[in-house]
Amino acid sequence: MAGQDLDSYLKRIAAQPVSRRSFLAAAGLTGTAAFLASCGGGAKADTELFVYNWSAYIADDNIEEFKKRFGITKFVYDTYANNEELIAKLQGGATGYDIAAPTAEYVPGMVEEGFLEKLDLSKLPNVTKYIDPKFKGLWWDPTNEYQVPKDYGTTGIMYRSKNLPNPPTSWQDFYDLTTGSESGKVVMVDSMGDVFVFPLKMLGYSLNSLDSGELEEARQILLDVAPHILALDSDLYQDKLATEEASMVLGWTGPLLGLQDNEDTADAAYVVPSEGSLFWMDTWVMIKDAPHKDAAYKWLDFIQDPAIQAIETEYNYYATCNTEAKKLVSQEVLDNPAVFPPDDVFVKLEGAEDTSGNNQRLDIWEEFKSKIGG
Amino acid sequence: MTAAAAPAGLAPGGRRRSALLTGLLVLPAGLWYLVLLVAPLAIIVVFSFGVRARNGGYEPALVLDNYGALLSRPEPFVNSLVMAVAGTIGCLAVGLPLAYYLATRAGSRKNLLILLLVIPFWTSFLIRTYSWLIIFNPDSGLAGIVNGLTGGDDFAILGTPWAVLVGLVYGYLPLMVFPLYVTLERLDRTLVEASKDLGAGRWATFRQVTLPIALPGLVTGSILVFIPMMGEYVIPAILGYGRYYMMGNALVSSFLEARNWPAGSARAVGLIAVMLVTVTFYLWFVSRGRRTRETSVL
């Protein structure tokens, strides 16, 4: 699958040198271009769009199609490494972008701080028509006026089945294995919200709990496993799984298909633990005072065009919220439970909230981080 | 006052020093310090007395809570201190003989070698660090080889403080070598020869001839290496597998994860204060008994 993408990518580059060259001219060649562009853009029909997003999170085909369809000559795609950077930058007062892609739990805060433009839904017919109702009116955007769903996924346990005769099916299993036979071979992502899912769900509480008693119990569990953790790593955990330094990872599904495609690591598997887990959703938002509002609206509507959204799903391997697009996605991807959680799993998923302001959580998290590895 | 130091306002030779020229020389740097150092730091200090806004960030207030919380968790500071001291000593051990060789023995190839010293750092930091992951790989890298030889399977370099130490020394070596080189290069070999001719042993020569000349470079180098190492967190995160919780992590946690800018600011102010005191003490200690002549060369 990945190989196919690469070959077609190469063919595309060879076939369209002209549009790529115009991309070069656009993509920040001179400081003056960027300076002038960022200094209050003009009111002409937009030929530019400034997108601030995670890396490699939009299919190149879709970018090209968008530019062609709407006559955009300059598509700036800058990247941030995580939500925290985006929010910190906005909080510090950074400006200049049209579109960003925060994870849903940050949207309410961004709305309150005035970072986001309120969306005129009449300009987004595709969004109104095709987004699955179960992703609308959710707690992070009750009126659906501040974000457009991008994709969603889960947090769970990724593991090498060949090393685990009794693979984990629950957080309790995860706990037992980590403190037992798999001690020193477990990796967790460096993300407070995701790691807290494990103890809280294992105890049967909400993963967004702010109750001090519940958090104290969670703290105990975390401190129990801390000495058995090999690494806290959000970016390279698939390598550790591949070299078998690690047998289990508390993480996300992104790298899974890459591992499964390779014959050495084809035994990689993923499970959403039976007690339940977290479901995250990434969203498209328009930044307040976006310099190219017109182009931004076009983008938000364009990206939910079913054909376009299907390409996104095939590119990112993350589930789409678009009902029409799902019909165009290949059966293989649709059937993959790591990408599209089946209904019986879906009911056990809880949406994440922004709990980063809770001092007790932070304290526990820092204590946990200090005690890793013994 | 030493012999050639002229009275204030007069250059050597007795000419009137132009205050205008002095001002112009110092103005650009001074401006930068004022606008891009003092002002931001003032902002940080103000923030440190505030509270976290509801959604993160800063809300104006005047409380001391953030400073009160500073001492509750000493691990990051201690971890960083140990790492930074070890790293600085490592840089010194690796860098001093190198700087000495470059300055005194390399001859015509000096400049070439100096340039070759920096060129590795024009490849991106991250892929350099990834290279260390590959080199120390428990499967196919160094650790794997050791395991293969000994028949065991749990020898690991990655995730240990040693991997972090190698990463630190690797990353900061030029910052130690350049200052040392820049001062040692002025070492006059005839002085060294004369000292030995007069019967001084190698060690005594080193201590009394070489070291005093190298000292400003040594001081600058160790400060330029130790200070940033105290704030370093990416190398321990990647090569140390995130097992060491450092000051840098604590700061990033406050500012980015918790989005509690006041708490982060207080941590920063605390760290800066401690470092400032350390550096001041270090400078004073090293310059005891040395009179530095600040006679203008212009």
Place this chain on the structure above:
Amino acid sequence: MAARGGGRPSIDRWGGFIERYFRVHTGLVYAFLYLPIVIVVVFAFNATDTRVTLWRGFSPKWFGIALTDPVVQGYLINSFIVAVPNAILATLFGTMAALGLQRVGKRVRLAFDALTYVSVIVPEIVIALATLVLFATSFDAIEAFFGAGRPGFGFHTIIAAHMLFNISLVLLLVRARLSTMDRTHVEASYDLFAPPWPTFRQITLPQLLPAIMAGFLLSFTFSFDDYVITTFTSGPGSTTIPLYIFGAIKRGVTPETNAVATMMLILTLALLALGQWILGRQSRRERGRGETMAGIIAEQA
């Protein structure tokens, strides 16, 4: 010249060993420095389709991709746009300040020293965020005051932010060098009533040159490779290579980055070799002349 002969065999016994140690040590250090670089180059030929850290066979395809990828090329150019003006200005301002600081009163000098050290002490994340707030607040103020034309973030904000650390770097290096310099030449020149500028140019500047060059190289390197400050002071379209690479971690850093780094390396080393060859020819010509002079002088002695 006297005491050489009968002397101290115990001292000389170490002489050869020490000389050899220096050479071996130096060699090992360069090997240490370039080992990861060798890995970077080798893994540029990694046939993998995604992550660079796992070897999947040999293939030069990533060089092809790098050469035809204008996006990454754009980022590389951006990195230069940030690093070169930065290094030049920082070296200029830092050297000027180092010279000026020798003429000021003790208290001003102390204040400057303190600020220099503080600028090195402040952790990057802190100065990055604080500078962002400063810029944003200033831009707001400018907009409020002038009514229109709000300045944006871009190369200028990144360069301004980088220069703080770089000026300090140059300042420290040049001052360290100045403190070792022999004033007698300068003073002699003044005593002979030579004007200040030629004195500076012919006596002081050549002696300062290693420190100035060192400052320039380090400033360039720091700017070129910086991530944290650049992230928070950048604007649309000013993505540099480090930003691109750090952003790419989540999806996997591909060997394309290695290919780009390898090509840059080859280019730099080629330029270096060229420079060496040119200089070598020059100095051979000069030495020819010089040797004759030295020869003549020696004969007279």
